[in-house]
Amino acid sequence: MAQRSKKDHIVACALPLFLANGYKGTSIDLVVKESAVSKPTVYNHFPDKAALILAVMKQWAATHKPKIPAAKDLPVLDHLIDEQWLTRETVGLYALVIGEGRRFPQARKVFWEQFDQRWRQLFIMTFMRADPQVEMYIDQQLMNRLKQL
Numbered sequence: 001m002a003q004r005s006k007k008d009h010i011v012a013c014a015l016p017l018f019l020a021n022g023y024k025g026t027s028i029d030l031v032v033k034e035s036a037v038s039k040p041t042v043y044n045h046f047p048d049k050a051a052l053i054l055a056v057m058k059q060w061a062a063t064h065k066p067k068i069p070a071a072k073d074l075p076v077l078d079h080l081i082d083e084q085w086l087t088r089e090t091v092g093l094y095a096l097v098i099g100e101g102r103r104f105p106q107a108r109k110v111f112w113e114q115f116d117q118r119w120r121q122l123f124i125m126t127f128m129r130a131d132p133q134v135e136m137y138i139d140q141q142l143m144n145r146l147k148q149l
Contacts, residue, residue, distance in 0.1 A: 092149070
């Protein structure tokens with residue numbers, strides 16, 4: 001297996017920090033400490049924190065693409081929501097983007113377009129024929145999970 005690049009390593013270490021501390025609460029110094037690389041190494045790959053969270057969102061969205069099986073009933077929908085879409089990590093990212101997204105507009109856009117919209121479109125295409133209330137149902141599921149944070 002190929003070794004991860006330092007850039008990928010920094011991104012992987014930054015994600016849990018952003019989830020735990022928010023954007024404002026995650027400093028480059030904290031990322032340096034967590035990733036065990038030097039500050040110049042971080043700045044060599046990411047000119048600022050906005051560029052770092054953009055890389056985090058891009059990498060995360062690329063690895064969390066929707067996969068929905070052919071079954072089209074609500075128990076399958078519930079399972080997909082729980083196991084693939086609204087995981088604990090994903091709900092944390094929704095909270096981060098909703099709460100602080102104005103601080104990182106490019107990364108926020110990546111999250112909405114490459115993750116949220118893709119899931120919603122696929123759910124609607126797959127399940128709307130079976131139940132026209134699916135869009136309202138998935139919004140309700142997201143809100144319920146955000147309230148639990």
